[in-house]
Amino acid sequence: MNEISSTAPPEEATDxxxxxxxxxxxxxxxxxxxxxxxxxxxxxxxxAIIEPNYLSLAGLRNSxxxxxxxxxxxxxxxxxxxxxxxxxxxxxxxxxSAYIAANQSPNxxxxxxxxxxxxxxxxxTANGIGVGIFRVNPLIMTLATSGILLGLFTGWATTIxxxxxRMHDFIITLGRGTFLDGNVPWSVVVWIGVSIFVxxxxxxxxxxxxxxxxxxxxxxxxxxxxxxxxxxxxxxAISGLLGAVAGLxxxxxxxxxxxxxxxxxxxxxxxAAVIGGTSIFGGVGTYTxxxxxxxxxxxxxxxxxxxxxxxxxQQVLYGTIVVGLSWMYSRLAAAS
Amino acid sequence: MTTSQQPLLSxxxxxxxxxxxxxxxSVDLSVAPGEIHALLGANGAGxxxxxxxxxxxxxADVGSVTINGAAVNLKGPGEAxxxxxxxxxxxxxxxxxxxxxxxxxxxxxxxxxxxxxLERMQLADxxxxxxxxxxxxxxxxxxxxxxxxxxxxxxxxxxxxxxxLTPEQADRVFDVMREWKSMNRSVLxxxxxxxxxxxxxxxxxxxxxxxxxxxxxxxxxxxxELVTAMLGExxxxxSKAGSPDAAPSRQTLSDKDRGVVLAxxxxxxxxxxxxxxxxxxxxxxxxxxxxxxxxxNELFALxxxxxxxxxGEIEINGxxxxxxxxxxxxxxxxxxxxxxxxxxxxxxxxxxxxxxTPLYNRIGRWFSLVADESERVDGAVARLNIDTRAxxxxxxxxxxxxxxVTIGRxxxxxxxxxxxxxxxxxxxxxxxxxxxxxxxxxxxDGAAVLMYSSELREIPLVCDRVLVxxxxxxxxxxSAATATEEILLTAAHGLESAPA
Numbered sequence: 088m089n090e091i092s093s094t095a096p097p098e099e100a101t102d103x104x105x106x107x108x109x110x111x112x113x114x115x116x117x118x119x120x121x122x123x124x125x126x127x128x129x130x131x132x133x134x135a136i137i138e139p140n141y142l143s144l145a146g147l148r149n150s151x152x153x154x155x156x157x158x159x160x161x162x163x164x165x166x167x168x169x170x171x172x173x174x175x176x177x178x179x180x181x182x183x184s185a186y187i188a189a190n191q192s193p194n195x196x197x198x199x200x201x202x203x204x205x206x207x208x209x210x211x212t213a214n215g216i217g218v219g220i221f222r223v224n225p226l227i228m229t230l231a232t233s234g235i236l237l238g239l240f241t242g243w244a245t246t247i248x249x250x251x252x253r254m255h256d257f258i259i260t261l262g263r264g265t266f267l268d269g270n271v272p273w274s275v276v277v278w279i280g281v282s283i284f285v286x287x288x289x290x291x292x293x294x295x296x297x298x299x300x301x302x303x304x305x306x307x308x309x310x311x312x313x314x315x316x317x318x319x320x321x322x323x324a325i326s327g328l329l330g331a332v333a334g335l336x337x338x339x340x341x342x343x344x345x346x347x348x349x350x351x352x353x354x355x356x357x358x359a360a361v362i363g364g365t366s367i368f369g370g371v372g373t374y375t376x377x378x379x380x381x382x383x384x385x386x387x388x389x390x391x392x393x394x395x396x397x398x399x400x401q402q403v404l405y406g407t408i409v410v411g412l413s414w415m416y417s418r419l420a421a422a423s
Numbered sequence: 424m425t426t427s428q429q430p431l432l433s434x435x436x437x438x439x440x441x442x443x444x445x446x447x448x449s450v451d452l453s454v455a456p457g458e459i460h461a462l463l464g465a466n467g468a469g470x471x472x473x474x475x476x477x478x479x480x481x482x483a484d485v486g487s488v489t490i491n492g493a494a495v496n497l498k499g500p501g502e503a504x505x506x507x508x509x510x511x512x513x514x515x516x517x518x519x520x521x522x523x524x525x526x527x528x529x530x531x532x533x534x535x536x537x538x539x540x541l542e543r544m545q546l547a548d549x550x551x552x553x554x555x556x557x558x559x560x561x562x563x564x565x566x567x568x569x570x571x572x573x574x575x576x577x578x579x580x581x582x583x584x585x586x587x588l589t590p591e592q593a594d595r596v597f598d599v600m601r602e603w604k605s606m607n608r609s610v611l612x613x614x615x616x617x618x619x620x621x622x623x624x625x626x627x628x629x630x631x632x633x634x635x636x637x638x639x640x641x642x643x644x645x646x647x648e649l650v651t652a653m654l655g656e657x658x659x660x661x662s663k664a665g666s667p668d669a670a671p672s673r674q675t676l677s678d679k680d681r682g683v684v685l686a687x688x689x690x691x692x693x694x695x696x697x698x699x700x701x702x703x704x705x706x707x708x709x710x711x712x713x714x715x716x717x718x719x720n721e722l723f724a725l726x727x728x729x730x731x732x733x734x735g736e737i738e739i740n741g742x743x744x745x746x747x748x749x750x751x752x753x754x755x756x757x758x759x760x761x762x763x764x765x766x767x768x769x770x771x772x773x774x775x776x777x778x779x780t781p782l783y784n785r786i787g788r789w790f791s792l793v794a795d796e797s798e799r800v801d802g803a804v805a806r807l808n809i810d811t812r813a814x815x816x817x818x819x820x821x822x823x824x825x826x827x828v829t830i831g832r833x834x835x836x837x838x839x840x841x842x843x844x845x846x847x848x849x850x851x852x853x854x855x856x857x858x859x860x861x862x863x864x865x866x867x868d869g870a871a872v873l874m875y876s877s878e879l880r881e882i883p884l885v886c887d888r889v890l891v892x893x894x895x896x897x898x899x900x901x902s903a904a905t906a907t908e909e910i911l912l913t914a915a916h917g918l919e920s921a922p923a
Contacts, residue, residue, distance in 0.1 A: 117815050292791055293783030300780045303769040310727070310761055311832065312753040312784030370771045420771075 112422040119364035119416075123379040130386045138393040144270045146389065152263070152340065154385025155274040156181075156349070158378055159333040160356035161363075162285045163326030165377045168360055169289075170302040170319060171369030172218060172225035174326045176233035177356060180210045181334030181349035183236050188258060188335055189344035190248045196257035204331045210236065211327015212320060219319030241346060252343045262339020274336045281332060285374045288325075298322060302369025351398065355384050358405045361412050371420070429492050431456045431609045432477070432508070432578055437486035438633075439472055446472040448633040450486070454578060457607040459600055461620045461641065463653055464630035465714075465877070465912075470613050471513050473630070474582050477611075478510040479503040507577030509570075511584050513613075515563040519556035523566065526555060532573050540569035544595050560587045568596065579603055580611040585619060586716060597623050615714045617646045617916055629653055646918060647909075654908050681705050683741075684871045685757070685840045687726070690735035695721045697895040699735075703840065708862055708872040710886030710903055712879060714915050718895035719875050720762070723844050726873070727759035728752030739839065750784055756839030760829050760846055762875075767829035770818035774809060775800050777817050777828050781836040803831040808857060823854030830858065841865065843874040847881065859885045879908045879915075893917040 115122060135142040163177050174180075188203035210232065217228040240248070254262070264273045289295040297318045300308040305315060337349050362380030365372025384405070391401055433453040439446045447469045454460045462470050476483045479497035488495055490506055497503050503510075517526045527537065534551070541547055544565040555563065564587050571579060579600070585593040600610045600623060614620055620627065621641055629637040629652055637652050644652075685703040690696055696718045703709050713719045724730040726737060731747040738744070739755045749759070758781075761767045769777050778800045782793050793799070804811060807827040813819035817828055826846060833841060843862070847855040862872050862885055876882060882889050883903050891899035891914040899914035913919075 292789060293793070294789035296776060296780060296783045296792075297789070299772055299776065300769050303771050304765075306766045307769055308780070310729070310749050310759055310766060311780040312750040313780070314748075314750055314784070317786065366771075370769065 112419055115419050119376055120373075120379060123363065123376060123383065127379060127383050127386065130383060130390065134386055134390040134393065137390065141389060141393070148265070148270065148272060150382075150385035150389045151272055151275055152385075153388045154381045155272070155278045156333045156337050156340075156352055157355045157359050157384055158278050158381035159281050159329055159336065160349075160352055161359035161377045161381050162281055162374060163329040164356050164360040165363070165365050165372055165374050166285070166289070166298065166322050166329075167225065167326050168302075168365045168367055169298050169369055169372055170322055171305075171367070172319070172322070173229065173357065173367065174211075174214065174323070174330070175226065175229040175353065176210065176214060176236065177229075177326060177330040177333075178349040178351075178353035179233040179236045180207050180327050180330035181337060181352070182344070182346060183210070183240050184331035184334035185254075185338030185348050186240055186244070186248050186252075186344040188338060189252045189254050190250055192253060192255035192258070193251050196255040199255050199258065200335060203335050204328060207327040207329070207331025207334070208324050209327070211324040211330070214327065215320035215323030218323060219316035237346070244346060248344070252345075254338050254342055254344070258335055258339040259342055260339070262336050262341070274340070277332065277336060281329065282374065282378060285329075289374055294318070294321070299370055302371075304370070351402070354402060354405045354409070358409045359384055361409050361416075364416060366416065366420070367413060428455055430454055430489070431458075431491060433489045434473075434477070435487050435489075437473065437476060437483045437488070439469075439476060439481065439484050446633055447476075447483075450630065450633070450635045452628050452635060453638075454609050454611060455626075456577075456609055457604055458626060459604055459610045459612060459624045461624035461627035462611055462613045462630065463617075463620065463627050463649070465653065465879070468630040469633040470630055471582055472633075474510060474512070474580050474611070474613065477503070477580060478508060478512075480512075504574050504576070508580065509572070509574040509576035509578075510580040511564070511567045511571050511582060513582040515555075515560070515567055517555045517563060517566070520554065522552050522554055523549070523558065524551040527551075527570070530570060532570060536573035537566070537569040540572045540599075541566070543599065544569060544592070561589065561592055564588060565592065565596075568599070572599065576608070578609050578611065580613075582613045583615070583716075585614055585616060593619065615916065617649050617918075621646065621649065627652075646916075647913075650909060650912050650916075654912065681707070684739065685726075685873070686736075686738040686741075687722075688736045688738065690722070690725060690737070691733045692718075692721050692725055692730060693733055695895055696725070696732075699892075699895070699897055701890060701897065701900075703871045703873055705869050705871050706866050707888065708866050708874060708886045710882045710889035711873065711875040711892060712877065712882060712889060712911055712915060713875075713892035715877070717892045717915075719892055720844075721895075722892070723759065723762075723842055723875060726752070726757060726842055727761075728757065729759075753781060753784065753836075753838075756837070758833045758836075758838040758841060760833070760841065760843045762844035762848065764822070764825050764829055767832075768817050768825055771816050774804065774811060774814045774817055774820075774828055778803055778832050778835045781832055799835045803834040806834060807831045807861065821851075823850040826850050826854065826858070830861065838870065840871045840873065843872060845875055845877055848877065855881075879911045882906050882911060891915050 140146055160177050160181065163174050167174050184203040184207045187206050188199040191199040191202050214229050214232050217223040218225050261273050261277060265271055266273065289298065297308070297313050300311065300313055301315055301318050309315065334349055338344050341348065359380035360372065360377045361367065362383055363372065363376025363378070365377060388401065430453040435451055437447055437450040450469065450473055462473065464470050475481045477488065479500055479502060495506060497506060527534065541549060546562060546565055549562060564584050568584060584596060588596065600612065603610050612620070612624055621644065624641050627639045627641055628635050629639065639652055681704045683702045684705050687699055687701050690699040699722060711719060721730065725732050728747045728749045728751050736743055739757055744752065744755060769780065779796050782788060782796065807830065809827045809831065810820070810824050817825055820828065830846065847858055862874065866872055874885065883906055886903035889901060889903045889906050889911065890897045891911055893915060894917060898917060
């Protein structure tokens with residue numbers, strides 16, 4: 088037996104005091120929120136220096152208007168990225184849901200909202216069936232769904248949906264209305280509701296545990312009895328639903344449906360989740376981080392506007408952020 | 424076969440670890456020209472690691488390699504080939520989705536290089552346009568051999584090439600080995616079949632726990648002597664005396680509580696398992712042991728619901744397991760501690776989430792967290808004495824603590840039968856002892872445990888009864904208390920045990 092004890096593997100470094108570098112790396116990879124809050128505050132300060140008027144409710148409100156749809160879309164991305172998936176169709180689902188809601192607006196806000204959301208769930212479920220049951224790669228599946236929806240709605244825009252493209256007033260209020268003397272957008276309230284739902288889902292439910300388990304190690308999840316297809320179908324359905332919510336808010340803000348409504352939000356929705364520390368390889372991430380990511384993008388957008396940078400520059404920046412932060416987080420995880 | 428010649432290849436103090444797991448502690452090996460040299464040892468002794476280091480697939484952490492008297496520092500398999508070393512690895516080194524032709528092109532060989540050798544293997548009619556995935560394993564092993572031979576090596580290394588071959592095919596391999604010997608070149612041969620080792624090899628180096636423990640001249644040695652040499656004298660004596668901890672009396676359960684909980688009935692699986700039947704009773708720890716690749720992986724995969732048997736039945740408490748999935752097996756109380764912790768852990772999640780995951784596998788539990796999750800988790804952590812200082816991500820835990828987590832998850836949820844596949848592989852002695860104690864405790868409390876172990880010494884320490892598998896069947900069964908390592912190792916090699 089002493090043979091074995093002489094070859095016993097040494098205990099890992101956990102038994103020794105951690106080096107300062109390692110413990111900083113661990114802190115950052117375990118709690119990126121601290122850094123994110125610092126970045127957010129710094130961005131707000133910089134923006135305020137460039138444009139002193141920014142530090143007013145009106146200024147911050149503009150950032151919020153931009154951050155809300157990103158935050159809602161990024162909730163879907165976060166949920167799917169936790170399973171090592173992604174939803175490239177989420178912006179198109181948002182646009183399509185807005186079309187349906189606009190078309191149904193003459194029938195009342197309730198019908199318009201319900202049908203819009205229902206469409207999101209159906210489209211998301213289709214993604215989920217493709218990924219979860221037929222094992223289609225999530226990138227391919229959702230990219231295909233996005234293409235199909237774009238084609239269908241381009242055709243339908245002049246036929247089936249040729250009627251109303253104007254949103255119901257209630258949806259417009261949700262999208263661009265405010266309360267408390269015009270200081271707080273209603274869309275922020277919707278986002279808070281979405282946030283509570285997603286935070287509870289990820290942290291306080293058995294379903295959330297399955298999501299993380301599946302993304303971290305699908306084999307281990309399977310051997311623990313997790314049935315991946317069920318988890319995935321539900322995850323994509325939720326993502327579709329969140330896409331629809333964002334679509335209604337966007338449609339309400341513009342006042343009408345439009346094929347270009349939400350497409351430009353796809354990259355920022357991924358960027359918000361990545362900034363927030365959600366790994367595209369699954370198993371790691373929080374919605375708290377994503378919320379901070381969306382807020383950072385909201386402030387950044389205001390900053391860029393003040394600097395006179397256009398849509399093109401913004402997209403370049405979002406792409407750079409996604410690549411740079413993905414690299415940084417993976418380095419951090421490896422170092423810790 | 425002691426020669427005064429300069430060895431063709433020799434190593435000194437080769438050591439290699441993978442993270443916390445030590446594969447080789449220190450190996451000295453010397454292969455003379457014109458010698459067929461056997462490399463022997465139990466599972467995990469370090470044979471394949473040594474071969475991969477010699478083939479320069481891995482670098483050794485410490486130690487030196489000398490070829491024809493000159494110290495070498497090979498960088499990568501290409502340089503090893505140039506230095507005259509060609510290897511047939513344990514697993515086919517071919518890309519399944521490419522044709523044989525394409526595979527040959529990748530390895531820089533032409534048709535004409537390998538065809539003569541394939542003819543020698545009586546594979547001349549092999550279609551080179553076939554995808555590798557469609558070619559039978561035995562043929563692939565021979566293609567691998569032809570490929571190695573095409574490099575015209577000074578030293579040919581064969582890692583378990585015969586395991587997948589028919590006796591006739593193996594004979595053709597032996598012919599080539601003899602031819603190499605006659606050209607004053609050398610072969611390093613790894614096989615679990617001691618009969619063929621004695622028939623074909625001149626000398627043997629025996630590895631145990633990552634060290635070379637014996638260098639033998641094989642002329643005039645019989646299988647029993649070889650087995651003794653593999654066990655080592657000290658250990659052979661130890662195993663005869665039995666362990667002081669052996670056969671703990673576990674009579675706390677009354678007879679009626681000791682009903683059959685798991686029954687395997689004539690299980691077959693794709694030619695890898697051929698008619699396995701056994702019964703496991705409540706309160707019993709049933710050991711299974713075997714050399715690598717004798718169907719034990721498949722047996723555990725069947726029992727845990729990961730594969731569906733080709734024929735045969737699995738019964739839990741007299742009820743047939745009708746649908747096969749890990750979920751169904753778990754719901755029936757049949758739970759698995761897999762052999763590889765990579766298959767069991769959620770590396771980036773906390774100890775708590777790792778332990779609690781099985782609680783939430785049914786949809787009814789999706790909508791909230793189990794109210795007593797904390798108590799259950801804390802209970803398992805305390806019972807297993809898990810070190811929680813790095814609790815936020817289990818990948819930071821030591822191997823022993825990780826293994827405790829994989830077992831602990833089944834203490835948090837409920838089970839009837841614990842299937843443990845080599846639960847103490849690569850972990851320290853103290854944790855091993857804790858796991859033995861835990862398994863015994865669980866059995867005392869009425870659980871049934873089926874434990875595969877590749878470490879023969881473990882069997883009498885933990886088990887009540889032991890099954891030995893060979894070639895997909897159970898070839899031997901006995902009480903674990905009287906199971907010496909000789910008996911088990913002999914049975915594991917498919918040999919008749921000598922009458923006591």
